[in-house]
Amino acid sequence: MTLAEDTGPERGGDDLLAAEYVLGVLAADERQIASRRIDAETDFARLVDGWEVNFSPLAAAYPEIEPPASIKPAIDRRLFASTASVTTPAESRGGLWSSLAFWRGLAAAAVAALAIYVAVPILNPPVEQQQARLVASLAAEGSDVKYLAVYDAAHHEVGLSHVSGERAAGKDFELWMIEGKNPPVSMGVIPAGATAHIVVSPAAQQKLAQGAVLAVSLEPAGGSPTGQPTGPVVAAGDLKGI
Amino acid sequence: MQGFGVHKVISAVANTLQSPNLPEMTPQDITKLIVRTSMKDRAAFDLLYRQTSAKLFGVCLRVLNDRGDAEEALQEVFVKIWTKADRFAVSDLSPISWLVAIARNHAIDRVRARRKPAADIDAALDVADPAPGPEAMVVAGDESERIHHCLDELEKDRAAAVRGAYLKGESYAELAERHGVPLNTMRTWLRRSLLKLRECLER
DSSP: OOSHHHHOTTTTHHHHHHHHHHHTOSOHHHHHHHHHHHHHOHHHHHHHHHHHHHHGGGGGGSOOOOOOTTHHHHHHHHHHTTTSSSOOSGGGGGGGGGOHHHHHHHHHHHHHHHHHHHHHHHHSOOSOGGGOEEEEEEBOTTOOOEEEEEEETTTTEEEEEEEEOOOOTTEEEEEEEEOTTSOOEEEEEOOSSSEEEEEOOHHHHHHHHTOOEEEEEEEETTSOSSSSOOSOEEEEEEOEEO | OOOOSHHHHHHHHHHTTSOOOOSSOOHHHHHHHHHHHHTTOHHHHHHHHHHHHHHHHHHHHHHHOOHHHHHHHHHHHHHHHHHHGGGGGGOOSOHHHHHHHHHHHHHHHHHHHSOOOOHHHHHHHSTTOSSOOHHHHHHHTOTTOHHHHHHHTSOHHHHHHHHHHHHHOOOHHHHHHHHTOOHHHHHHHHHHHHHHHHHHHHO
8 A cells, every 4th residue: 555665765765656546546445545635635646637638549449439428418407407497306316405594504603603703712812823623513404414623723534424324325514615605625525434524725724714614415326427516415514612 | 748737728718709610520629618617607508518428428438348338437527527627627527537537537447336247157257358459559550658768667567457447447355256366465466556657657
C-alpha cells in the first residue's frame, strides 16, 4: 500500500497513485480515496490530469458505437424532468428533500447556529480559535440513521461516528454541507464502518467553521451521480461549538 | 500537448460569434459545445451528445462489457457532463480526452462496485488478451504520440498489461488473476512499468 517504498518519499508516491488511478487498476475503496483527493487537492488533481494527458492517445482504440435512441430522452428526463410538462410522479421519492417544511427547519437551525457562532466569541473570547471543534448530532424523523459528527478545524476533517441505521444494499450514504440558501455541497461518500474521517476542502472549512448544516442522504453506490442529492435525507443536524 | 487552460474558454466564447454547425467537428467546436453546456445551453448539450455519444458509449461498453450496464452508465456520464461542464475550463485535457476521462472513470467506478464475478468464468472469458488487436496496431503505428513510443520500450507483455488495464479498466486483482501471479507481484510489475513510462515520457 505504501508507494513511498517504491519511489522514495519525495516525489512519485502521489504521482504513481495518480497514474494508477488513471490507468484504472485501483480497487473500489482506493479509487474513492483518490477521487476525494482530486476534489480536495489541486496538486493531486494536476498529477491526475497529467497522466490523463499522457495516456489519452490510447483512447483512440475505443470504437465508436451508436447508443440506442432511447438513451438521450432518458438523460433529458433525469436532468430536466421538473421543467418538462410530462412527468411521472417520481417526486414522492424525494421525501425529505422536497419537503418545504424540512428546508425551512434547516434554514432556521442554520440561523440559530450562526447566532451562537457570532455571540459566543463576544461573550467568551476564544483563547485559540484554530482549536475550534464543532459537533452535530445527525438524525431525521422517520429514519433510524444516526451519526455523530465532529468537525476538527485544526485537522480540517469531519469525524463521523456511526450510531445506528444501515445503508440499503447497493447504496451509499453521502455527506452534504448546507450553508445558508446555497445548494448542498457534497463532502463525499461516507465509508462504511463505525467511524469515518472525511477531509474538508479549504473552501468548505470556512463555511463549516461558521456553523453549517450537515446532512446525510441515501445515494446510489459511489455517491450521487449528479453532484446534488438524489435520494432521501436520512439524517441531518447543525454544527454547534462545544 | 496543446496549451489548454483558461484561455481555451475565452477563445471558445469568441468562436461562438462565428457560424455554427460545421459538418466536421474540430476540437475547438467540441470545446465550444462544452463551454456552452456549462452555461446550461441545452441546444449545445444536445449537439454535444450527438457528436460524442458514440465514442463514449464505446468506452462504457469496453469497460463494462455488458450492454444494459453500459447504457445506464452512458446516461450517468452525460448527467455528469451537464453538471460538471464548468470544470473543463480548469483541466489540461483536450475536449475529447476530457469527455473520455469522465466516461472511463465512471465506467471503472461502476465495474468496481459490481460484486466480484466468479474467478473461473472471468478467466475463461478473458484469457486471450495480451496480443494487441487490429485497432491497437493501427494506433501503435502513430509515431507522433509519445506514449506509444514509450510503451514500445517496455517488455511486450508489460506493455500489453498497461494497454489492457487502460482500455478495459482492469483492477490489480483481475490482472493478477489473468496473469496467474500474486496481487503484490502484479502491483510491483505494473508500478515498475509506470515508473519506466514516466522516465521515458519526461526524456
